[in-house]
Amino acid sequence: MRRPKNKKFFPQFFALLLILLVLVSVYLFCDVSAQTLNYNIPRRLGVLAAIAVVALSVGVSTVVFQTVTENYILTPGIMGLDNLYIFIQGLTIYLLGNGTFNMMASTSHFVFTLIVMMCASVGIFLFMFKLNKGDIYFVVLSGLIFGMAFGGLSSFMQVLMDPSEFSILEGRMFASFNRINMDLLGIAALVSTAVSVWMFCDIRSLNAIVLGRRQAIALGVEYKRVVLKSLIVVALLTSASTALVGPVTFLGILVVSIARHIFPTFRHDILIGGSILTGLCALVFGMLATERVMQFSVPLGVIINFVGGLYFIYLMLKVKRV
Amino acid sequence: MISFEGILKKYGKETVLKNVAASLPTEKIIAFIGGNGAGKSTLLGIISRLLDPNAGSVCIDGRMINQWNCRELAKHLTILGQSPNSAARITVEELVSFGRFPHTNGTLSEEDMKIVGEALDMTGMQPFKNRFIDELSGGQRQMAYIAMAIAQDTKYILLDEPLNNLDMSRSAGIMKILRRLVKEKSKTVMIVIHDINFVSFYADYIVALKDGELRYMGDADSIIRPEILSDIFSTDISVEKFGDRKICIYY
Amino acid sequence: MILKISQAILLVFLSGLSVFIGVAEISPLDLLDLSSEQAQIMLSSRLPRLFSILVAGSSLAVSGLIMQRITRNRFVSPTTAGTMEWCRLGVMVSILLLPQAPSLLRVVCAFVVSFCGTMLFLAIVNRIRNAGIILVPLVGIMLGGVVNALSTFFAYRYDIIQNMASWLQGNFSLVIAGNYELIYIGIPLMAAAYIFADRFTIAGMGKNTASALGLRYSAVLYTGLAIVAVVSSVSVVAVGNIPFVGLIVPNVVSLYRGDSVKRVLWDTAWLGALLVLVCDIAGRIAIYPFELPIGIVLSIIGSAVFLILITNSKKSYA
Numbered sequence: 001m002r003r004p005k006n007k008k009f010f011p012q013f014f015a016l017l018l019i020l021l022v023l024v025s026v027y028l029f030c031d032v033s034a035q036t037l038n039y040n041i042p043r044r045l046g047v048l049a050a051i052a053v054v055a056l057s058v059g060v061s062t063v064v065f066q067t068v069t070e071n072y073i074l075t076p077g078i079m080g081l082d083n084l085y086i087f088i089q090g091l092t093i094y095l096l097g098n099g100t101f102n103m104m105a106s107t108s109h110f111v112f113t114l115i116v117m118m119c120a121s122v123g124i125f126l127f128m129f130k131l132n133k134g135d136i137y138f139v140v141l142s143g144l145i146f147g148m149a150f151g152g153l154s155s156f157m158q159v160l161m162d163p164s165e166f167s168i169l170e171g172r173m174f175a176s177f178n179r180i181n182m183d184l185l186g187i188a189a190l191v192s193t194a195v196s197v198w199m200f201c202d203i204r205s206l207n208a209i210v211l212g213r214r215q216a217i218a219l220g221v222e223y224k225r226v227v228l229k230s231l232i233v234v235a236l237l238t239s240a241s242t243a244l245v246g247p248v249t250f251l252g253i254l255v256v257s258i259a260r261h262i263f264p265t266f267r268h269d270i271l272i273g274g275s276i277l278t279g280l281c282a283l284v285f286g287m288l289a290t291e292r293v294m295q296f297s298v299p300l301g302v303i304i305n306f307v308g309g310l311y312f313i314y315l316m317l318k319v320k321r322v
Numbered sequence: 323m324i325s326f327e328g329i330l331k332k333y334g335k336e337t338v339l340k341n342v343a344a345s346l347p348t349e350k351i352i353a354f355i356g357g358n359g360a361g362k363s364t365l366l367g368i369i370s371r372l373l374d375p376n377a378g379s380v381c382i383d384g385r386m387i388n389q390w391n392c393r394e395l396a397k398h399l400t401i402l403g404q405s406p407n408s409a410a411r412i413t414v415e416e417l418v419s420f421g422r423f424p425h426t427n428g429t430l431s432e433e434d435m436k437i438v439g440e441a442l443d444m445t446g447m448q449p450f451k452n453r454f455i456d457e458l459s460g461g462q463r464q465m466a467y468i469a470m471a472i473a474q475d476t477k478y479i480l481l482d483e484p485l486n487n488l489d490m491s492r493s494a495g496i497m498k499i500l501r502r503l504v505k506e507k508s509k510t511v512m513i514v515i516h517d518i519n520f521v522s523f524y525a526d527y528i529v530a531l532k533d534g535e536l537r538y539m540g541d542a543d544s545i546i547r548p549e550i551l552s553d554i555f556s557t558d559i560s561v562e563k564f565g566d567r568k569i570c571i572y573y
Numbered sequence: 574m575i576l577k578i579s580q581a582i583l584l585v586f587l588s589g590l591s592v593f594i595g596v597a598e599i600s601p602l603d604l605l606d607l608s609s610e611q612a613q614i615m616l617s618s619r620l621p622r623l624f625s626i627l628v629a630g631s632s633l634a635v636s637g638l639i640m641q642r643i644t645r646n647r648f649v650s651p652t653t654a655g656t657m658e659w660c661r662l663g664v665m666v667s668i669l670l671l672p673q674a675p676s677l678l679r680v681v682c683a684f685v686v687s688f689c690g691t692m693l694f695l696a697i698v699n700r701i702r703n704a705g706i707i708l709v710p711l712v713g714i715m716l717g718g719v720v721n722a723l724s725t726f727f728a729y730r731y732d733i734i735q736n737m738a739s740w741l742q743g744n745f746s747l748v749i750a751g752n753y754e755l756i757y758i759g760i761p762l763m764a765a766a767y768i769f770a771d772r773f774t775i776a777g778m779g780k781n782t783a784s785a786l787g788l789r790y791s792a793v794l795y796t797g798l799a800i801v802a803v804v805s806s807v808s809v810v811a812v813g814n815i816p817f818v819g820l821i822v823p824n825v826v827s828l829y830r831g832d833s834v835k836r837v838l839w840d841t842a843w844l845g846a847l848l849v850l851v852c853d854i855a856g857r858i859a860i861y862p863f864e865l866p867i868g869i870v871l872s873i874i875g876s877a878v879f880l881i882l883i884t885n886s887k888k889s890y891a
Contacts, residue, residue: 012815071708073712073714074711074715078711078714078715078718109756131884137705137707137711138707138883138884139706140707140711141707141710141711142880144714145876145879145880148652148714148816148876149872149873149876151872152742152816152869152871152872152873153869153872154744154872155868156742156865156866156868156869158735159735159742159866161734161735166734166735170734170735173734174725174729176584211867235714242800249718250718250719251781265600280635285721297730298726298730299729302722302725302726302729303726304725305722305725305726306722306723306725307724308719308722309718309719309720309722310719310723311868312715312716313693313719316697316700316712316716317693317696317697
């Protein structure tokens with residue numbers, strides 16, 4: 001709980017902010033000449049804004065998810081929402097055929113994707129939660145199983161598609177920050193900020209849930225309500241960030257595990273803040289790496305999952321006993 | 323006062339508690355005894371709203387348990403589960419401060435910190451207050467959680483097998499603290515406990531369960547009798563005088 | 574005995590049904606007097622398809638059974654432990670390195686990768702066993718996702734993502750004489766599983782118990798893993814990913830047969846073959862004259878059955 005030693009983490013926050021500032025300025029002003037100024041700077045600002053939305057969603061949802069599952073090796077990305085997203089994209093392309101490229105980038109399609117994902121995920125979670133009287137692991141596993149079923153369906157569609165249709169889908173299968181539409185960005189930012197603020201109302205209860213279900217209830221936390229709310233928040237945030245940029249399955253575990261190293265505390269305000277900052281740094285750095293070093297050859301999403309996946313294996317091998 | 327009636331609890335097809343009813347006295351150490359699977363922990367869980375019964379009701383200080391606001395109830399009653407644990411890195415002092423959770427809105431006042439300090443003193447955890455709980459020995463960790471329950475300052479304190487895996491001096495230490503809580507602070511302590519001699523030496527009141535039924539209930543002296551104990555534990559137990567106490571012998 | 578006979582009759586009946594479904598019409602009466610074209614279809618397509626279904630179904634179910642005993646967790650199988658994903662990674666590596674590699678080489682490559690990958694999974698399981706029965710498959714599926722992410726990274730670089738999707742999809746419609754025979758490797762492996770059955774049962778009681786009973790625990794462990802990895806690799810290369818068979822069949826069988834490996838082995842193999850056969854027939858009838866790949870049918874049926882299984886078993890195992 002709150003004590004004067006809150007200030008303990010100031011140096012870490014300060015250092016992260018500094019790193020972020022350096023990365024952002026390098027990213028913004030690298031290779032900018034007078035001719036390209038008007039094109040490059042606004043585009044890059046847009047990318048940074050998208051990064052901010054994703055870092056917020058991923059940071060909040062992963063920390064909350066790990067707290068309510070009482071487990072630090074899980075990430076909300078595994079709950080099947082990625083596969084649902086790819087399924088919706090694939091279905092649209094498959095049903096509408098080849099002329100869909102413009103349609104795919106439109107605001108209405110984005111809103112459609114977002115609403116379907118939110119309704120489906122919240123619906124599944126609520127149903128499973130009720131069905132199993134609040135056993136959270138069951139809810140997670142059901143999400144995963146649904147994800148596998150959607151994965152099966154979408155790989156079926158991928159086989160059926162002709163290569164030109166597939167190339168449109170391939171562009172949507174991996175997270176990328178380079179095709180952001182400003183309208184979409186506004187909607188996603190609104191959704192994720194509102195949802196995060198809503199979650200912050202219960203931040204004290206989250207702190208107590210760290211002690212486990214029994215002790216949280218003994219301390220007067222409305223355990224069921226908070227856990228259910230957390231699941232809804234996780235579903236909404238994951239939907240928002242996935243619909244905006246595409247699947248970033250293993251970004252959450254990467255960012256939050258690093259943040260836990262830097263900020264070893266149970267306090268969720270600090271932990272979430274730290275995770276968002278870490279996420280920002282990681283994403284801007286990744287953006288620099290894809291644009292400068294790899295010359296756009298591999299989408300950022302693929303690299304994030306590659307690095308995050310390797311980190312997960314490392315984490316699993318070094319964890320003592322869960 | 324805590325009372326309950328008609329408590330029925332099933333896990334799947336198995337009935338763990340059938341039609342259990344009682345009114346429990348206050349300002350005493352109340353021990354719940356019985357063999358493995360008798361339903362002691364389940365009953366404690368239902369009284370403390372960790373578990374929902376299939377039928378029956380629990381009444382705490384004149385109000386039904388489901389009419390209590392979660393947080394209000396946490397100011398009156400707390401429970402410490404079996405072998406509590408947490409994945410997070412929390413220091414002892416932070417853990418004990420959690421006890422003030424239902425009483426505050428996030429910021430601990432001077433008063434709250436005083437209560438936390440007293441709980442640390444009472445359990446002898448003051449020297450360890452800056453240690454992380456996952457670095458403590460099992461006994462110390464148990465003590466830290468008990469300090470948290472003390473800091474919560476509730477009228478009723480429920481403990482589910484707090485002596486599990488602890489050595490004799492630790493166990494006796496915990497029981498002495500519980501005695502002090504009853505004597506000095508007028509708390510009511512309910513405890514599930516396996517060692518019948520600890521019950522005999524420290525408990526004021528005993529609730530004995532067997533096969534999901536409440537078989538005997540009464541002052542410790544009236545329950546610590548060879549015929550009753552032998553029935554509850556389905557094994558021969560003899561009771562001998564030891565000073566002004568009773569000691570149970572079983573083999 | 575009566576049960577076994579009726580099991581066999583059911584399987585034979587459905588096998589017969591399977592042989593006579595298809596675009597080219599062949600009725601049972603034609604068997605007496607097959608035109609050469611019909612005989613050709615029978616020998617090169619229909620029968621190979623039937624055999625590969627039977628062998629793949631039963632051997633995958635058996636390998637799921639072995640994995641569940643070794644890990645002492647009912648929710649572990651090649652699908653939920655990442656084994657299938659490791660196989661895919663192995664196949665991808667072999668294609669990237671040697672585009673013209675014969676399928677046997679691909680199987681070897683997939684086997685090596687999936688054996689190592691499943692070892693990794695077991696190492697992880699040993700650390701988290703106490704954390705609850707549901708966490709183990711959760712971590713396994715996540716590990717599978719990680720492996721997928723790794724494969725995707727390379728697939729993207731070499732532009733073979735769409736090809737990868739087709740390996741992911743279990744599909745028996747491509748089976749013709751000459752490209753599926755590798756699947757028969759599963760038959761001797763099932764025999765080996767039968768010989769080792771009691772050892773798997775004992776190994777399932779844990780390392781300490783097994784050692785106390787004089788069993789070389791790690792030898793049994795490696796044997797079991799090798800069987801699982803070979804069966805998975807062979808089936809991924811020959812017919813693609815067949816999900817959920819190894820997961821749900823042993824669970825259903827143990828509902829009525831208990832847990833001794835020797836006692837359930839026959840039923841497991843039988844039910845595995847039956848399940849895949851039924852799903853294959855369903856996929857062929859559902860949108861006739863087109864086919865739903867078996868992978869889809871099994872994903873949907875398998876996930877539903879799995880959800881029912883964990884809901885029902887939660888109370889007793891969790």
